[in-house]
Amino acid sequence: MKKHIPNIITCCNLICGCIATYCGFKQGYDFAFLFILLGAFFDFFDGMTARALGVSGKIGLELDSLADCVTFGVAPSSILFTLFFHVQYPEILDALVVRQVMPFTAFLIAAFSALRLAKFNIDERQHFGFIGMPTPANAIFWASLVCSSKEWLVGPRFNVVFLFLFMILFCWLLVCEVPMFAFKFKTMSWAENKVKYIFLMICFVVLCSSAVVGGANGMLWYSLIRALSVCIGLYVLVSIVASYLSKRD
Secondary structure, three states: OHHHHHHHHHHHHHHHHHHHHHHHHOOOHHHHHHHHHHHHHHHHHHHHHHHHHOOOOHHHHHHHHHHHHHHHHHHHHHHHHHHOOOOOOOHHHOOHHHHHHHHHHHHHHHHHHHHHHHHHHHOOOOOOEEEOOOHHHHHHHHHHHHHHHHHHHOOOOOOHHHHHHHHHHHHHHHHOOOEEEOOOOOOOOHHHHHHHHHHHHHHHHHHHHHHHHHHHHOOHHHHHHHHHHHHHHHHHHHHHHHHHHHHHO
16 A cells, blocks of 8 residues: 555645646636645655655656646646736737737746656756756746736736746746756755755745735735745746856856
């Protein structure tokens, strides 16, 4: 029985991804965000459980990738798909055919997430870090951003061109050759993990500040979700800066 436990946890991730996808298409962004987050929770523990029980296998690896492709690829694509219908279109692009076609570009997120997961499965360099942006981080970023800032994204200060270019940037981040750190600690020493510790301290400040501001405005929940998207953006930025500095040294 114990050999099936990790796969059951992975299937829970897959089910969360299916529900998040449904919520995304129905514009239930709050629930889509929560189920993507819950899927990430299951994704974190399925591999850990398999190693703890000594039942790791090829089926588990393949199932994990398939579940991740749904939860962290298709689900955020469904969120962006519906957002494309509501975002502002500049006058030069405000044509029916453009409005009908642009939403389908959201599925580039799913395609690049699948490519990212395939590369991860065969890349021996990613045991203690990542090459490119992890799919859970990408999915949580988009879900938290749309959930907390939809009114701004569909407002006059933002438009479909910015959304499309922003999406293309994150598609590139998924498959780029930029090293990004993982929260795997060989030791707890400052020297070996200073980038991770600095990042965690910055995130602590961002989350606390957002909690104070959100609590004062009666928007604590959405303020914290917005702060989460900021933290993921900082994760990418800190990883890129750390990679550049390490190459200089």
